[in-house]
Amino acid sequence: MTAPKIxxxxxxxxxxTEALAKAIAEGAEIEGAEVRLRRAREIVPAEVMAKAAGWAEKAADMNAKYPAPTEEDAEWADAIVLGTPTRFGSVASELKAYIDGLGGLWFQGKLNGKVGSVFGSTSSMHGGNESTLLSLYNPMAHLGLIIVPLGYADPVLFQAGTPYGATHVSLQDAVEPNSKELEVARFQGRRVTTVARRLTFALEAFFN
Known part of the structure; x- marks a missing residue:
């Protein structure tokens, strides 16, 4: 059986959010997945980015490390995991623009039956992590993905994260994700890979 593609x-x-994404990738790879890490690109002009200290420089650094996500990536994948910082209790427009660009695949039914999962971060306590993750479930349902939350399927969920997906509160970027939050993210990668493998195996058995 081929490795699940995440x-x-x-x-x-x-x-x-990047740190959580990398930990999810680690968990997926531990379970034998082939992983593509992709960073959505800015959709605002340079003059807007210049108003926030370090934004343009950090974006350039991350864009050098990660390609932009494409339609081909989504079609290739057995599972799609979406991560975002909160923006007024909802998904960042940069990631939403990528989701909105999947309309062609949606129309062709090419995303139906793939696994979907979400994660996110926020700057402040009660800053919208849970509402943001829940808001991402809506487009996943429309795209036909099989949504895989975390529940409390691992004991670490009683210490960090949410039943909806891995999360972090940065306290205005003063703290990085701690060991428990990263453990939740790695568990999410393992869980998504396990479910994707089972679904892929079932489909291969059905058609062979």
């Missing part, structure tokens, strides 16, 4: 498409400005 797309992790995320947006990160200051590194918190």
């Amino acid at each position: 797309l992790i498409a995320f947006y990160s400005r200051n590194g918190s």
Whole structure:
């Protein structure tokens, strides 16, 4: 059986969501997955980015490390994991623009039956992590993905994260994801890979 193919498409400005994405990738790879890490690109002009200290520089650094997500990535994947910082309790426009660009695949039914999962970060306590993750479930349902939350399927979920997906609170970028939050993210990678493998195996058995 071929290795499950996992797309992790995320947006990160200051590194918190990126750190979770990398940990999810580690967990997926531990379970034998082939992983593509992709960073959504800015959709605002340079003059807007210049108003936030370090934004343009950090974006350039991350864009050098990660390609932009494409339609081909989503079609390739057995599972799509989306990550975002909160923006007023909802998904960042940069990641939403990528999701909105999947309309062609949606129309052709090419995303139906793929696994979907989400993760995110916020700057402040009660800053919208859970509402943001829940808001991402809506487009996943429309795209036909099989949504895989975390529940409390691993004991670490009683210490960090949420039942909806891995999360982090950066306290205005003062703290990085801690060991428990990264453990939740690695568990998410393992869980998504396990479910994707089972679904892929079932489909291969059905058609062979």
